[in-house]
Amino acid sequence: MESNGHSRWFERMLYELGFELWIGDPAETRTKRVRKQKTDRQDAQLVLQLMLENRFPRIWVPDAENRDLRQLLWHRHRLVQMRTRVMNQLHVVPLNKACDTKRRCGAPPAARNWSQSR
Numbered sequence: 001m002e003s004n005g006h007s008r009w010f011e012r013m014l015y016e017l018g019f020e021l022w023i024g025d026p027a028e029t030r031t032k033r034v035r036k037q038k039t040d041r042q043d044a045q046l047v048l049q050l051m052l053e054n055r056f057p058r059i060w061v062p063d064a065e066n067r068d069l070r071q072l073l074w075h076r077h078r079l080v081q082m083r084t085r086v087m088n089q090l091h092v093v094p095l096n097k098a099c100d101t102k103r104r105c106g107a108p109p110a111a112r113n114w115s116q117s118r
Contacts (some may be wrong), residue, residue, distance in 0.1 A: 001023055004024045011023075012064065022051075023059050024047065028057035029050070032046065032057075084096060
């Protein structure tokens, strides 16, 4: 089977049933294709030919435990990104509030009460 991102359930099911699944590198398979025209039938024939000739370009696939760990790490990474975004937004709130007061935002302290000093 060629690699794609939406087949984990199928891979896990085959593993639980005791089948060995080989996942091929689509870019490497594409380089071994003679014709430019691509159909499912020709793809299947090419994969069969490569497997019979022991030239099927397999990619490394992590085991289920390693995949679960990677999924947890990815989830933690996304949570840290969300926390950083929220902290940055909260950091800006008081700065924006200071701009809403009588003084002009970004003005030096001497020029902030210019209209009241007259």
